[in-house]
Each structure stands twice: as C-alpha cells, then as structure tokens.
Amino acid sequence: xxxxxxxxxxxxxxxxxxxxxxxxxxxxxxxxxAPSPAPPPAGARLGVLAPAAxxxxxxxxxxERVVAVxxxxxxxxxxxxxxxxxxxxxxxxxxxxxxxxxxxxxxASAAGRAERAELARLGIEVVxxxxxxxxxxxxxxxxLGRRVGREAAAEALVEEIRARLDGIARRVxxxxxxxxxxxxxxxxxxxxxxxxxxxxxxxxxxxxxxVADAGAPWAMVxxxxxxxxxxxxxxxxxxxxxxxxxxxxxxxxxxxxxxxAVRDGRVYHIDPARLSVPGPRxxxxxxxxxxxxxxxxxxxxxxxxxxxxxxxxxx
Amino acid sequence: MRAERGPLDRRxxxxxxxxxxxxxxxxxxxxxxxxxxxxxxxxxxPDAPAAARAILWDVRLPRVLSAAAxxxxxxxxxxxxxxxxxxxxxxxxxxxxxxxxxxxxVxxxxxxLPAAGLPxxxxxxxxxxxxxxxxxxTxxxxxxxxxxxxxxxxxxxxxxxxxxIVQTVASREELxxxxxxLLGRVPALPGAALGAxxxxxxxxxxxxxxxxxxxxALALGEExxxxxxxxxxxxxxxxxxxxxxxxALAVSWAGLVGFVGLVVPHxxxxxxxxxxxxxxxxSALVGxxxxxxxxxxxxxxxxxxxxxxxxxxxxxxxxxxxVVLRHRRGRGDG
Numbered sequence: 048x049x050x051x052x053x054x055x056x057x058x059x060x061x062x063x064x065x066x067x068x069x070x071x072x073x074x075x076x077x078x079x080x081a082p083s084p085a086p087p088p089a090g091a092r093l094g095v096l097a098p099a100a101x102x103x104x105x106x107x108x109x110x111e112r113v114v115a116v117x118x119x120x121x122x123x124x125x126x127x128x129x130x131x132x133x134x135x136x137x138x139x140x141x142x143x144x145x146x147x148x149x150x151x152x153x154x155a156s157a158a159g160r161a162e163r164a165e166l167a168r169l170g171i172e173v174v175x176x177x178x179x180x181x182x183x184x185x186x187x188x189x190x191l192g193r194r195v196g197r198e199a200a201a202e203a204l205v206e207e208i209r210a211r212l213d214g215i216a217r218r219v220x221x222x223x224x225x226x227x228x229x230x231x232x233x234x235x236x237x238x239x240x241x242x243x244x245x246x247x248x249x250x251x252x253x254x255x256x257x258v259a260d261a262g263a264p265w266a267m268v269x270x271x272x273x274x275x276x277x278x279x280x281x282x283x284x285x286x287x288x289x290x291x292x293x294x295x296x297x298x299x300x301x302x303x304x305x306x307x308a309v310r311d312g313r314v315y316h317i318d319p320a321r322l323s324v325p326g327p328r329x330x331x332x333x334x335x336x337x338x339x340x341x342x343x344x345x346x347x348x349x350x351x352x353x354x355x356x357x358x359x360x361x362x
Numbered sequence: 363m364r365a366e367r368g369p370l371d372r373r374x375x376x377x378x379x380x381x382x383x384x385x386x387x388x389x390x391x392x393x394x395x396x397x398x399x400x401x402x403x404x405x406x407x408p409d410a411p412a413a414a415r416a417i418l419w420d421v422r423l424p425r426v427l428s429a430a431a432x433x434x435x436x437x438x439x440x441x442x443x444x445x446x447x448x449x450x451x452x453x454x455x456x457x458x459x460x461x462x463x464x465x466x467x468v469x470x471x472x473x474x475l476p477a478a479g480l481p482x483x484x485x486x487x488x489x490x491x492x493x494x495x496x497x498x499x500t501x502x503x504x505x506x507x508x509x510x511x512x513x514x515x516x517x518x519x520x521x522x523x524x525x526x527i528v529q530t531v532a533s534r535e536e537l538x539x540x541x542x543x544l545l546g547r548v549p550a551l552p553g554a555a556l557g558a559x560x561x562x563x564x565x566x567x568x569x570x571x572x573x574x575x576x577x578x579a580l581a582l583g584e585e586x587x588x589x590x591x592x593x594x595x596x597x598x599x600x601x602x603x604x605x606x607x608x609x610a611l612a613v614s615w616a617g618l619v620g621f622v623g624l625v626v627p628h629x630x631x632x633x634x635x636x637x638x639x640x641x642x643x644x645s646a647l648v649g650x651x652x653x654x655x656x657x658x659x660x661x662x663x664x665x666x667x668x669x670x671x672x673x674x675x676x677x678x679x680x681x682x683x684x685v686v687l688r689h690r691r692g693r694g695d696g
Contacts, residue, residue: 235547235668261667271417272666275399302420305412 091194094132094148094171099178099326101126103188106204106327109195115146117153122320138162143171150194154178179264181247184325185209204327211330212251215337218344219253225340227254228278228308231265231319233285233299236273240266244325244332245282252337253344254280279307280340281314284322293318293353315339318354370639378634382647386430389651393426393658394418398665424550429657429671430650431559432548432616433626435608437649438566440623441642442605445570445577446598447507450628455620457510458517459606462491463613465521468528481555481614488610491517496602505598546619546672548657559611566604567646573597574639581636619653619672621679626652628686 095101096117104113105123115130117138130146133139138151140162148171155175163173176190177183185205192201227249229239239245240261249256257276258268281300292298293316300306300314308314322332335352338345395403397417404410405418444452466487467480475483495517499510551559570577576597579587587594612619626649627641634640653671656678660669 234549258666262664263667266667267670269398269661269666269668271397271399271421271661274413274417274421277413303413303416305416 091150092147093194094138094143094146094151095120095126096132096138096151096153097176097178098122098324099154099184100152100176100187100191102324102326102328103191103204104195107188107192107195107197107200109191109197112195114148115142122324138166140166140169140171144169150174152176152191152194178325179243181212181244181251181325181329184244184329188327208327208329212333215330215333216251219251219337219341222253222341222344224253224255225279226257226276226307227280227282227340228257228273228276230281230283230285231323232267235267236270237285238266238268238273240264240268244329245322248322248329248333248336249282249340251333252340254336254340274303274306277305277307279311279313281306281308282317282322282336282339283314284317284319286316287319291318291354292316294350295348313339315348316353321352321354370637375640378640378644379647382644382651386647386651386654389654389658390426390430393429393654394422396658396662397422398662398668421550424556425548425657425661426654428551428556428559428615429548429654431551431556431563432612432619433622433653433656434567434646434650435559435563435612436619436622436653437626437645438563438570438642439605439608439612440627440649441570441638441645442566442601442608443623444627445580445638446601446605447511448581448583450631452624455518455609455618455623457606457609458495458514458521459488459491459609460613460618461518461521462494463488463610464618465524466490467614468525472528484614485610488606488613491521492603492606492610495606496599504595505602510602545670546617546675547668547670548616548619548653548660551615555615559615562608562611563646566608567643569600569604570642571639573600574637574642577601577638578636581638617670617672619675621675621683622649622653622656625675625679625682628682 091112093104093113094115094117095104095113096119098120101113101116101120102123104110105126110123110125113126113129115132116126117132120129121127130142132142132148138153143151143166150172151166152174153176155177163175166173174190174194176187178187185208188205188208189198189201192198192204229245229249231237231239231245238258238261239249240256240258240263243264246256246259246264257273257278258266261268283298283300295312295314296316297309297312297314298316300309303309317335321335325332334345335348338348338352342348395401399417403418405414440452443457444450446452463484464487467484469487470480470483495510495513496505498513499506501509576587576592579590579592580594580597584594609623627645630641630645630648634644653675656674657671660671660674663669
C-alpha cells in the first residue's frame, strides 16, 4: 500500500545512484553468500520482491527455492533472513546474477519496466503478479504453484481461501452494511479505494467503503469529504511504527466527535502487517474485518486482532 | 529618473493595495465556501449539524488561512530573490534552501523521529543550507550573485543525491511521508505555526517596503546604487536572509510548492510597476490569493480525492514562465 504509493518512478540517474547505494550497503552489511547446507533443488532459483509471493511460497513449502528477497519482505522469518536484493522496484542486477537468481517474482507495476527489460537481456525471467485484488492474489498463488511444481498444494490453498471467504460473505448477507473508512496514511490522509484488496475485504465482510468513488486503489482523499460521509467504522492502519497504539482507540480521530465511528467507539488502530499483504492470509484478514464490522455475527474483536506484529516479523 | 525613485504616489498605492486586499478577500471567501463536501455557508446557521460546522471551522478555514500565509511568504521570497539577483525570473528555490530543508526532513525520518518533528528538522536543514551558502558566496566581504546562484544549484543537486541515498539505504516506510512532503501540499497549520509564518511574512513585507528605494536603485545596477548612496552589501544581506527564511518556513510546512514566487511578483510587476514599495505588499496579497485558489482547485477538481497543490501551481506556473520568457526574448531584454 504505502510502498506502492511511495514508489515514484525514479529517473535513470537516480536509479543508478540507488543501485550503487544498495550495492554499497550490501557490501557492508550482508553476510557473504555462504554455501547453504541444503542447496536449492534443480529448477527455478527465485528472487522475490513481492511480500505476498514470499508468504505464498513459504506456505506452499517452497521456501528453499527462494535465494534472495527484496527489502519489503519482512515475513515469514525464514525468508526475511535471505540475502537482500535491494529496494522494492529497483533490484540490483549484479546481485541477482551473483546469487544465481533466474526468476524474479515481483508485482505488476509500470515503475520498473526499464529494469525488467534490462533483466530479460541478462537472462533473468521477470514474473509480475497482481497482488492487489482477490482474484489477482488467487491467480498469483496458482502461478507460483506452477513455477515451483506445487500445483496441487496451490490449488488446495486457493480452494481453501475461496471457501473461507465465501463462508464470510454468506454470513453477512442481509446484514446492514456500515459505512467504513480504511485509512492507510495520515498527513496527508490516504484511504483504500476501489481496486484494492482492502476495499474488497470491506465489501466482502459486509461494509460500504465511504470512498468507493475514489477512483484509485490508494487515494489521497479529502478530509472534509470523509467527515461529510460520516463513517460508522474507521479501520486505521496508517501507523506502522512498532510501538504504535493498537486497538479500539479514537486516537487522532477524537478531533471529530460527531463521527459515528468515534461516538460509538468503533475506530480501530490495526498493525498494517495484519492487513497490508494480500496472500495466503486473506481469510484471516477477512475474518478480522468481519469481526470489526459485524461483531453481532462474528463475535467481538480480540486484543490479538490489532497487533503486535506477526511473530518473528523483521522490522 | 524613473517614478519609482521619487516619493510614493499615495493614492495609487492605496488603490493598488485595496484592490489586492479585495482579491484576497474574494479568494478567502471562495476557499471557505467551496469544497469537496459541498458549497455554501450553511454551517453558519445556528442549527447547523456538527459535521458541517467542523468542516467549515476545523478543516477548511485552517487550510485556507494556511494557504494564504504560505502564498504570501512564497511570493515575498520571490520578490526578495528577484531584487537580489536583479532578474525578474529568479526562482527562490534556485538558492538551494529547499534542498537543505528536504535533506533535513529525510534525515529526521530515516533516524525514526516522529513525523511531527519533520518541519523542525527541515527548518534546521534550510538554515544550515542558508548559512553555508552565504559563507561560500561571500567573496572578499561581498555577496557575489553569480557565486550564489552556482552554489545554490550545486547544493540542490548534491542534497538531491544525498536524499536518494538515504531513502534507498534506509528504506523505512516512514519515508513515504517525504514523497508527499516533496510534492508540495497545503497542510492545515496549527495556530502557532500559522502565526509564526504570518508574522514572518508581515515582517519581510515591511522590510522590503522600508528598503524599497534602495532595492529600486539596486535594480538598475550595483554601481549606480552605490553612487546614489545605497549601502549595497548591507541591503543585499538583509534581503537574502529575509527571503531565505521565508522560503525555509514555507518549504518546512508545505514542501515544494513551486512557481508562486515566480508567477506572482512577475504578474504584479506587469500590473503595478516595479516599485518595490508597492511590489512587496501587493505581491504578498496576490500571492496569498493565488495559493488559496490553487489549493481550492487541488481540493475539489478530483474530489473526493485531492491533488498536491504543487502540481497545480506548477501546471499554471510552468507555461506562464515559458510565455514570459519567450516574450522577453522576443523583446530582446531577457
């Protein structure tokens, strides 16, 4: 989310500088690529930039195929500890070659197109996955399953996710749909709009996104519009600092006591790690959002819904 | 001897400032009355809903006033630097103060300081850049304009590179805030910041007014100004510090909002003449109105989304700048 919105396309000299800086950092801090005790099996040697893909591969039991990860991969711990490839959209080509990566898993974006052409020239296949929407995420899981020869496991995972999501959708059918704001950034206020998995989560879990007309998955939205639309539930996952306050707290929203969400104590501060990576954890995310939107159906939210970060997550 | 060297035409002065104040009042009314959540002043009714009142008083008004103060500060900074560099197309950002401010902000974010501390560190960065620039550009006890310009350009390039390196190596998600910071947007400034910015802008307007005759003389050339008794170095230094301070404050709180300092003084000069005693206060009023309207456009044109106001001012200012440049070159005096 933030990572995407922050990914302004870097001009070529800036990208070169960035690559240099990453190389310098790697030379300083990364452990030497020691001979791993169990060498990866024959087949794809994956570099993974997309956090959702890293989670999926671990879930499919293919973590050993991953030889390197991007800076945004912070979970699961075994993959977060892999050699680093550099920033989200500007992987270091030398590092990829040095580590013998033959397939780079990334998210579909226009930002890295030039780099991708360059990597193709070097013989590194770039696989772009849509990890913004439910359908894209499920397709990505299937695609990753094919890539690592775990088609059956991937298919079973996709089916399981579908079944759990459908189950939630069935239980909220007919329930009154509260107006919901999902804040993903403050100062300026950024909200999840149509085309984001968060918008889909809200709709699936029986809510109406108050900025459903924002026209973009991650939108800088007008505060006065949000106030005028009087959200009944605010899901605030804008603060990713480790010590940030979590739970049912008004926080900065207390400035607007007339908002139904503030009045009714339904402003929830949630660790972004719980919501921001649409992958194998989609059902858990949907169940979490469903508890917050419809406690009368799913039971009250639990303290563990809001944080702390996932066990062992690298920060 | 041009008119701007003689006594001020009080009637013309009052008329022009009155016109400027009227334009600003209209802009403020439009800014407060229009918005993404709807038009009108229904919130003033005694039985208005709490949400409507909050939208007017707590959301729109702070933002409109912030835009006005920022616009005045940027326009005055433009007047100051254009007088200093004797080029009506001089850009306040050219001096590298913005680079220092943004570097200060990035370092604070990379160090994990809370976002609220960002304007403070950005301001410190701007001041450091200002001090460094003045030191380097002072040649044999005099502020050398060419050295100043070159130093500013090189300083901007260097800080930009430093920022890229910090962003890449640190790769903390907090850095996303900086992207918006650098994009340029009008925040709803807290009262203390708004007061400080307004006071600083008013002080600089008074300074430029008081030094107006010296600046008018300076505009015709340093030697001529020396001959008519202007203490050139002292005036230049005062104007430099004043303009850089306003730029630093504006950048610290709004990020990079470009072209206000370029477009406004230039347009005012075309309408009201080059006398700095009128140019400075009138530019402040028009600059305030300009940024209020630009921010109004940014707030409503893609509602419920918002645009960064820096994009709006650049879309207006860029073409304006090019037209003026072409016109001046056509006349052969650019």
